[in-house]
């Protein structure tokens with residue numbers, strides 16, 4: 001580049017991300033538990049509690065974007081009544097395949113549908129969903145602004161978007177521990193369990209490059225969301241962003 005540093009071209013970036021998840025799809029869920037020490041469950045619970053699907057028969061449609069193996073969608077559907085349905089959209093067919101098998105096993109296949117789709121070009125009509133969630137996915141999308149606009153487009157007016165993503169740890173001491181954990185423990189776990197450290201190095205690096213919470217909140221406003229707020233969890237390891245289509 002003109003400035004002398006190497007940036008990964010956008011098309012290439014998506015290719016790298018796809019390789020990662022093709023490689024780890026079958027071990028993705030166990031890796032999640034191992035690498036977060038089970039914490040991803042608590043973070044997802046916090047997300048689901050904000051989605052607040054209705055209890056009864058009232059229709060509620062969730063889009064779980066970059067939904068992978070369906071974790072968030074399953075939680076929302078279980079929290080809601082029979083009227084609650086979810087579409088899991090992901091760019092990676094292997095992740096979706098694992099998700100479909102999990103849904104069938106849990107008896108949720110009637111209420112959760114899996115669709116191969118790119119977050120930057122959603123194949124859904126305008127104003128179609130009551131809520132859109134994306135958990136640990138937005139940082140993998142090459143053009144975040146495009147994806148955010150798509151999320152806003154497919155939401156019904158008044159619908160809510162929730163974005164759960166790794167953040168920057170700025171708590172003294174915890175930052176050092178987190179750094180060591182991310183750059184040593186995570187790739188090593190990846191090597192032992194998934195057979196390859198490289199994909200996990202890439203994931204850790206992508207967390208460092210992701211915008212800080214205030215900057216991300218601005219991106220949500222720029223994409224058209226209103227009432228944008230964010231909360232930090234677990235010493236800023238994770239941030240939960242919220243916005244409404246107004």
Ligand code: SAM
Pocket residue numbers: 014017018021032065066067068069070071072089090091092095117118119120134135136137140141142
């Ligand atoms: N949301 C799930 C969870 O929390 O367990 C999966 C998160 S996983 C870390 C990231 C997911 O983003 C992968 O399944 C990957 O295939 C998906 N992804 C990456 N780029 C995408 C894109 N452009 N459009 C849709 N999904 C994408």
